[in-house]
Amino acid sequence: MVAKTLYDKLWQAHLVTERDDGSALIYIDRQIIHEVTSPQAFEGLRIAGRAPWRVGANFATIDHNVPTTPFQSAADIVDETSRIQVQTLEDNTRDFGIREFGIGDVRQGIVHVMAPEQGAVLPGMTVVCGDSHTSTNGALGCLAHGIGTSEVEHVLATQCLVAKKMKNMLVKVEGDLNPGVTAKDVVLHIIGVIGTAGGNGHAIEFAGSAIRSLSVEGRMTVCNMSIEAGARAGMVAVDEKTIDYCKNRPFAPTGADWERAAQYWRTLVSDDGAQFDRVVEIDAADIKPQVSWGTSPEMVLPVDATLPLPEQEQDPVKRGSMERAYQYMGLKPGMAITDIEVDRVFIGSCTNSRIEDLRAAAEVAQGRRKSDRVKQVLVVPGSGLVKQQAEAEGLDKIFIDAGFEWREPGCSMCLAMNPDRLEAGEHCASTSNRNFEGRQGNGGRTHLVSPAMAAAAAIAGRFVDVREL
Numbered sequence: 144m145v146a147k148t149l150y151d152k153l154w155q156a157h158l159v160t161e162r163d164d165g166s167a168l169i170y171i172d173r174q175i176i177h178e179v180t181s182p183q184a185f186e187g188l189r190i191a192g193r194a195p196w197r198v199g200a201n202f203a204t205i206d207h208n209v210p211t212t213p214f215q216s217a218a219d220i221v222d223e224t225s226r227i228q229v230q231t232l233e234d235n236t237r238d239f240g241i242r243e244f245g246i247g248d249v250r251q252g253i254v255h256v257m258a259p260e261q262g263a264v265l266p267g268m269t270v271v272c273g274d275s276h277t278s279t280n281g282a283l284g285c286l287a288h289g290i291g292t293s294e295v296e297h298v299l300a301t302q303c304l305v306a307k308k309m310k311n312m313l314v315k316v317e318g319d320l321n322p323g324v325t326a327k328d329v330v331l332h333i334i335g336v337i338g339t340a341g342g343n344g345h346a347i348e349f350a351g352s353a354i355r356s357l358s359v360e361g362r363m364t365v366c367n368m369s370i371e372a373g374a375r376a377g378m379v380a381v382d383e384k385t386i387d388y389c390k391n392r393p394f395a396p397t398g399a400d401w402e403r404a405a406q407y408w409r410t411l412v413s414d415d416g417a418q419f420d421r422v423v424e425i426d427a428a429d430i431k432p433q434v435s436w437g438t439s440p441e442m443v444l445p446v447d448a449t450l451p452l453p454e455q456e457q458d459p460v461k462r463g464s465m466e467r468a469y470q471y472m473g474l475k476p477g478m479a480i481t482d483i484e485v486d487r488v489f490i491g492s493c494t495n496s497r498i499e500d501l502r503a504a505a506e507v508a509q510g511r512r513k514s515d516r517v518k519q520v521l522v523v524p525g526s527g528l529v530k531q532q533a534e535a536e537g538l539d540k541i542f543i544d545a546g547f548e549w550r551e552p553g554c555s556m557c558l559a560m561n562p563d564r565l566e567a568g569e570h571c572a573s574t575s576n577r578n579f580e581g582r583q584g585n586g587g588r589t590h591l592v593s594p595a596m597a598a599a600a601a602i603a604g605r606f607v608d609v610r611e612l
């Protein structure tokens with residue numbers, strides 16, 4: 144028997160047909176829908192007079208456009224585009240009979256937080272969403288990636304997707320993680336090593352003892368940023384943690400179905416001797432808390448580093464983008480990361496807004512207060528259920544006592560599509576995944592960090608090593 148990778152197994156289990164030119168049709172088990180990338184897809188169905196092929200395979204929620212202050216209905220959303228998109232999703236899901244966790248539903252949240260939380264995504268599935276960070280779900284041992292709006296329509300209409308098999312890449316992180324080093328630091332370090340094009344054309348499997356030691360939520364943080372590493376899909380093999388995570392989720396199977404499913408899920412690992420097109424090995428001991436300094440996720444360094452000198456960069460293209468990044472970020476080559484001052488802090492996004500992220504931030508914030516120079520610290524849970532759990536644990540009080548703001552679930556300051564945004568020139572310690580120019584608001588300057596590092600920056604008013612706090 145040929146040894147297969149996890150990706151090969153998932154692909155083959157869903158392959159409907161394959162052509163000689165390599166294009167294929169795969170069956171999609173689950174589609175997650177949000178308000179930004181779905182309006183034209185539903186419009187297309189309407190024009191063609193089609194109904195969704197398997198209506199129950201779809202789950203919808205609102206996230207990008209929602210304010211993170213309480214509101215009662217779409218009509219309360221001030222920004223017109225946002226209001227229309229939220230209202231349109233409500234109308235479309237009602238008209239087509241699709242389940243939506245909408246305004247006021249405690250299950251509402253960021254798509255990639257809501258779906259695994261509900262057990263809407265399970266090991267072995269193919270999962271798509273009109274959103275690049277769909278890769279998050281791969282942490283459960285499924286094949287999950289983003290698609291475009293016309294593909295959203297295609298999947299709604301046919302439950303299939305035209306796809307091309309990607310190459311296999313293995314990123315192996317072996318050894319024990321240092322204290323204070325989290326899943327976010329692991330993935331930022333990986334991107335620092337392989338670059339934002341490192342995973343192009345590949346599906347990445349994250350493996351090794353350091354990955355196995357992470358919780359399923361931590362693995363989601365890692366898989367979330369596969370796209371920033373150039374790969375559309377990232378995944379982690381199923382183990383007992385995966386199975387425990389799925390147990391008793393609202394949409395997970397029960398009884399004999401559960402037993403049968405779990406038995407199958409345990410086969411969702413790469414076989415011994417499976418061949419990968421590319422293998423990257425990383426020593427866990429090399430990973431320190433990370434801070435991005437530039438305008439690409441690969442411009443990232445350990446917190447105790449100093450910023451790179453462009454004149455030492457041999458590659459003229461890289462040197463050019465470094466110089467541009469310095470200009471945009473208002474930073475000087477050679478300065479220490481710990482000398483970068485912070486104006487706002489954002490703890491949230493599909494990368495880091497699950498309960499364990501909030502616990503990590505609260506542990507740092509407990510008994511401390513935000514620095515006076517920091518204008519705002521937003522803590523935004525990934526879903527209504529995360530919010531509820533955090534409140535049951537008293538985390539909201541810890542944040543409020545520290546001078547942080549405790550908000551309603553949504554994408555918030557991860558991207559400037561709702562009222563939470565940076566002003567020009569402001570530096571933000573952010574637990575999100577993208578630091579492109581203007582990502583968090585025009586002229587805003589994003590530094591990607593872990594939740595603990597973000598909370599520490601809020602307290603100190605500049606980046607500090609969370610291990611020294």
Ligand SMILES: CC(C)[C@H](C(=O)O)[C@@H](O)C(=O)O
Pocket residue numbers: 179180207273274275276289558
């Ligand atoms: C709005 C959406 C299409 C987009 C994505 O696909 O990633 C957003 O979620 C993002 O993070 O930039």
Ligand code: SF4
Pocket residue numbers: 206207253254274276492493494553554557558575576
């Ligand atoms: S939290 Fe950010 S990265 Fe995640 S889906 Fe929303 S906008 Fe995209």
